[in-house]
Amino acid sequence: MDQSFAKRVRQSLESVDKWATIDDLVDHVVASVGIPDEVSQHAVRDSVARTVRQQIKTFKDADGLAQFESIEVESPDGTTVRVYKQLSLFNKDDYRLSIHWYSERGRYYCRKANTLAKRCNKEHRTQMPLPFPTFGILTDEEAAVA
DSSP states (O other): OOHHHHHHHHHHHHTOOSOOOHHHHHHHHHHHHOOOHHHHHHHHHHHHHHHHHHHHHHOBOTTSOBSEEEEEEEOTTSOEEEEEEEGGGOOHHHHHHHHHHHHHHHHHHHHHHHHHHHHHHHHHOOOOOOSSOOBTTBOHHHHSOO
């Protein structure tokens, strides 16, 4: 986004001297700064993307299971992007990639829960039980009680 536009938005926001809803703030900025074409195009694209994501969630089979899967992968430029694919078009590699991604996400959330349990034990001397076995999910060091 254009830095000069961001600067004008910031200046516009600094001139608001009362409590305001986000809608009020947006109205104020639009009235005082306007909307450059690049921002307008970006907003339209974001709106369409939001609708696409909402519609993807409605694709279900007879059992109510999602018909699209999404995972995060590294793009050629090195950024992380979310990609989507219809489950009916999966090949073995797609299953392998998805299972690996979900397994890593599961380990991430288990590590996060374990870290919070350790913090609770340290700060409140209360051992919170984890609803999963740490063996095989967390390393010995991660699973050690603080």
